Each structure stands twice: as structure tokens, then as C-alpha cells.
Amino acid sequence: MAKSKTRYVCQSCGYISPRYLGRCPNCGEWNTLVEEVEEKAAVKSQANARTTIAGQKVKPQLLKEVTAKETPRVVTENGELNRVLGGGIVPGSLVLIGGDPGIGKSTLLLQLSGELAQKSKVLYVSGEESANQIKMRADRLGVGGSEFYLYPETDMPSILANIDELKPDYVIIDSVQTMQDPELTSAIGSVAQIRSVTASLMQVAKVNGITVFIVGHVTKGGAIAGPKILEHMVDTVLYFEGDMHRTYRILRAVKNRFGSTNEIGVFDMREDGLKEVKNPSEIFLEERLKGATGSAVVVSVEGTRPILAEIQALVTPTAFGNAKRTTNGLDHNRVSLIMAVLEKRSGLLLQNQDAYLKAAGGVKLDEPAIDLAIAVSLVSSYRDEETSPGDCFIGELGLTGEVRRVSRIEARVNEAAKLGFKRAFVPKHNLDGWTFPANMQVIGVQTLNETLKEVFR
Incomplete structure (x- = not known):
């Protein structure tokens, strides 16, 4: 049996080194290199090609045959969120929301899911809470919906199988650092795991037109953990900012392929959830x-x-x-x-x-x-x-x-x-x-x- 090879991957920037180094030569961070078993390059079969939920494989098209109709945005009841997203949710987009622990990321997405579930099918995948815990928080916030599905799971093949079965319009992943691809031997939350999970979610979003929201944890430096490659792969990156000693929260777009990156939304954190602030100047x-x-x-x-x-x-x-x-x-x-x-x-x-x-x-x-x-x-x-x-x-x-x-x-x-x-x-x-x-x-x-x-x- 061939001896497995190991490599060291920086958890801050994704740099790969054949041996352990105390300081990453790429980003300069200390003690961020983690040992991982090097995966053998597998030959990609035709089954790994992009395929829709209906089983149709994506094929090359002539540019003149592609229709250039504008995708209609989904305008929510939350005007501040619409503003930051550039006018509403773009179907088939991949949106990353980052912020400090307890700042209100899950609350915002739970409220948004309850609103969207009134007219569309929503799958809320949680790797941090059980279904009962999410239900308790939803009752406190007054969140409901006839097409609101909860799924406490971290295994990506099971999540993708349920997406194929339910065919939802929206998928919420809370959080991406807790998801795991069993084909990889690296630890949960590592660079390889996050890259693989996000790539799978991106394929689901782009091929099937499903809007995917993913929550990303932040490091002590304030950057989204795991590393910048996560921000490069998604369409929109939103940061939830605020002082833990204040009730006001600011949602800021730092990347948006479908709108301005200078927009902010202001919210007030209350017992019954986040409320939009329409006149923040006051x-x-x-x-x-x-x-x-x-x-x-x-x-x-x-x-x-x-x-x-x-x-x-x-x-x-x-x-x-x-x-x-x-x-x-x-x-x-x-x-x-x-x-x-x-x-x-x-x-x-x-x-x-x-x-x-x-x-x-x-x-x-x-x-x-x-x-x-x-x-x-x-x-x-x-x-x-x-x-x-x-x-x-x-x-x-x-x-x-x-x-x-x-x-x-x-x-x-x-x-x-x-x-x-x-x-x-x-x-x-x-x-x-x-x-x-x-x-x-x-x-x-x-x-x-x-x-x-x-x-x-």
C-alpha cells in the first residue's frame, strides 16, 4: 500500500507548503499551517459534469443562441436588505453573509426565510442548531411559512440529495464552516472543506437557478474565515457590523456582482428580531x-x-x-x-x-x-x-x-x-x-x- 502524502495548508490564505512552517510566507500569519492528507487527483467522469435537478446536462452554446433577458429580482419586504443587494434578490445567486458571533446573521436569515416561505419553497440547513432550537427562535421572532423546511445536517451529500428531492427556490446554509464533504480527509472548517462545500453550492445555484445564502464565521481580525477564496467564489459578500453594546446593526456590501458595493442597510436589534431603520441620520x-x-x-x-x-x-x-x-x-x-x-x-x-x-x-x-x-x-x-x-x-x-x-x-x-x-x-x-x-x-x-x-x- 502506497504511503499517503501530507501537506500543510494555511487556514488564513490557503497557501500550501510541503513542510511545516511557523509563519505562512504568503500572508505572514503565524501558526496557521495545518497538516492535511494530500488527496489523489481523481479522473473526472462524465457524471461529475454540471447537471440540473431535472437531469439535464449543461452543453456548450453559441453566444448568439443565448437569451440575454434580464433576470427579475425578488423584492422582499425588507427595504434595507433590498438596498444592499442592489434592488432585491437575484435568482440563482450565491450570497455570503459574514459577521461577529451573535451579531444577528442567523436572525436576519431566519426572518428572511419566513417571509420567502409564504410564496416560495425554502430549505434552511443548520449545522449548529437542532430543529427544535430553530423552532424556538422562530416562535420568538414570529417566523412561519407553509413551505419552510428545516434540516439540521452537516453532511454535504445528504444536503445535496435533499435539495434534489425538495427542489427548493432558496437554500440557507448556516454555517459553511460546519459543513463537511466526506470524500476529503481534512478537518471540518479547513480550507479544503470550505472550498469543496462552496463549489458544490455554487454548482447548485448556477445550474438550477436556486438562490443560496451561506453564513460565514469571521476570524479575530474581522475577515471571513477560510480564507479569501470563499469571497472570490460567491456573487455577493455582505458584512454584518455593529457594537455588541448597541442595538443598531449595519449590513454592508463589500462585493456585489449585481449592484453597488457602497450600499449599507441599518437595522435595530430587538427582542422580536431585526427591524429596519428607514432614517439612520436621526x-x-x-x-x-x-x-x-x-x-x-x-x-x-x-x-x-x-x-x-x-x-x-x-x-x-x-x-x-x-x-x-x-x-x-x-x-x-x-x-x-x-x-x-x-x-x-x-x-x-x-x-x-x-x-x-x-x-x-x-x-x-x-x-x-x-x-x-x-x-x-x-x-x-x-x-x-x-x-x-x-x-x-x-x-x-x-x-x-x-x-x-x-x-x-x-x-x-x-x-x-x-x-x-x-x-x-x-x-x-x-x-x-x-x-x-x-x-x-x-x-x-x-x-x-x-x-x-x-x-x-
Whole structure:
């Protein structure tokens, strides 16, 4: 009998090494190489070709013979989920949802399954809970449906056999790290297992037009476990974000073949499940103090949605030799760049000042239009002068201190007007070609110093 060969596979990036290494040479992670028995390359027979549930084999087609009709999306009752998916669920797509444990992934998919089961057939496969446990949670959430099937199983051949038998319209896999292909000798949750399971689910989705949702666990670094190859194989990747100490959750698209990757959906986690938040700007601004220094409101755009958020800054003299810069929800390099512009162009001595900045409410902001609001909040804290509660700031800062134009200025200003803001500071080059709201004063500024003179009179 031939001796079986072993190899070492990185559980973080999928790198394969013939011998054990303490550190993966590809991704640089330590102690991630796991020993696996090398599988012999089997000759693929005709039975392994792509075959539909009806038994029809996929054959080559001429391009001119393929119909290019647009696949109709399935619009759910959850408007936030529709927004993140690009307008609704695309039949035959493979959607991956990742997030920290307990953030609400299973709750979201259970609620979605109950809604879809009212008109379509749904198969919910759980490798982590029994049918009784899922039923208890479904009763608490008020989830039901005449075509809602539960299947607690981790064996992939059994799952595929039941898909062939039930012929569902939607399949939920919770989670992909618990599924196992018995033909592989590697451990459950390893790179080889996840790759094989996801490939089988992708074939089911693409050949039969079945929409498959899979839940993916995340590592300590926040990335979906097992590794990036999982994200490459699916059509859409959604991340469920949120603070465990807050009830609000943000669903963010980081990959979407059928829509924008800049969309976010905001949810409120309650005892009876996730509820969509239709106006997240009110949430991010509801606890703002009047008369506080170091605060500025920005109108950011996430995909197609303008969102107002408060940027807070605290500038205080440093007690050590090197000044400290700390950010939460903002890019650290962007803040450092803006502080350098303030010191060089506006005469602020910040090199001996510690600076702490955050985007209030747990939202993450990363677009050029937030530059002006960051600069105003820093100056407000440095001078200990408050900004007007009716002001908002939109604009990108250049290294010479100019305020540069941004996209979708009309939608941003209209959103601020709806929430009662009285003045909007916008780039001067953005003033042409649109109508200002009647109840708002729109001030065009060309430089940072011009803005500061108008704000801190």
C-alpha cells in the first residue's frame, strides 16, 4: 500500500507548503499551517459534469443562441436588505453573509426565510442548531411559512440529495464552516472543506437557478474565515457590523456582482428580531449636545443614501514627547493629513496636541467629502469654540487648503434640509446647476480659511 502524502495548508490564505512552517510566507500569519492528507487527483467522469435537478446536462452554446433577458429580482419586504443587494434578490445567486458571533446573521436569515416561505419553497440547513432550537427562535421572532423546511445536517451529500428531492427556490446554509464533504480527509472548517462545500453550492445555484445564502464565521481580525477564496467564489459578500453594546446593526456590501458595493442597510436589534431603520441620520444625531465644542455634522453618501453623522474631536495638550492621534470610525491617515493642512495653511500649532476623533453612533466614514467636517471639528476643539447646531459641512480638502468639489451635492443638501439644518457649507464649484432648498442657506467656500472665518465669527 502506497504511503499517503501530507501537506500543510494555511487556514488564513490557503497557501500550501510541503513542510511545516511557523509563519505562512504568503500572508505572514503565524501558526496557521495545518497538516492535511494530500488527496489523489481523481479522473473526472462524465457524471461529475454540471447537471440540473431535472437531469439535464449543461452543453456548450453559441453566444448568439443565448437569451440575454434580464433576470427579475425578488423584492422582499425588507427595504434595507433590498438596498444592499442592489434592488432585491437575484435568482440563482450565491450570497455570503459574514459577521461577529451573535451579531444577528442567523436572525436576519431566519426572518428572511419566513417571509420567502409564504410564496416560495425554502430549505434552511443548520449545522449548529437542532430543529427544535430553530423552532424556538422562530416562535420568538414570529417566523412561519407553509413551505419552510428545516434540516439540521452537516453532511454535504445528504444536503445535496435533499435539495434534489425538495427542489427548493432558496437554500440557507448556516454555517459553511460546519459543513463537511466526506470524500476529503481534512478537518471540518479547513480550507479544503470550505472550498469543496462552496463549489458544490455554487454548482447548485448556477445550474438550477436556486438562490443560496451561506453564513460565514469571521476570524479575530474581522475577515471571513477560510480564507479569501470563499469571497472570490460567491456573487455577493455582505458584512454584518455593529457594537455588541448597541442595538443598531449595519449590513454592508463589500462585493456585489449585481449592484453597488457602497450600499449599507441599518437595522435595530430587538427582542422580536431585526427591524429596519428607514432614517439612520436621526439615530446618528439624536444624542448630539447643543453648545458642545469639537463637534461638526457631515453629510456622507453610502451608495445611493445620504447619511448625516456627527464627527467629534478632542484636542488637548500632550503629556508626553510625541503627540497621540486616535481615531474611531475614521481613517487614521486621513486625519493626520488634515491636521497637517491645518498646521501649515491655518496656523494651528497641533504638533504638541493629542487628538482624539470619532464618528458618533458607531458608523464608519471613509470618503473625501468628510474632510471639511473633520477640519472644523478639530478647530472647534482647539479653540474651544462651538459650532452652530444648524450647520453642516460637505467638501474635500486639498493639500494647499482648497475645498474641492464632491459628488451628489444636491442629494446631500436636501437630506440635511429635511432634518432641519439651516446652513450648509459646500465647495464653491458645486453651486452651479441645481436648486437650493427654500429653508436652507447654502454657502459656497473655496478655501479652508474662508470656511473657518465664516463659522467662527
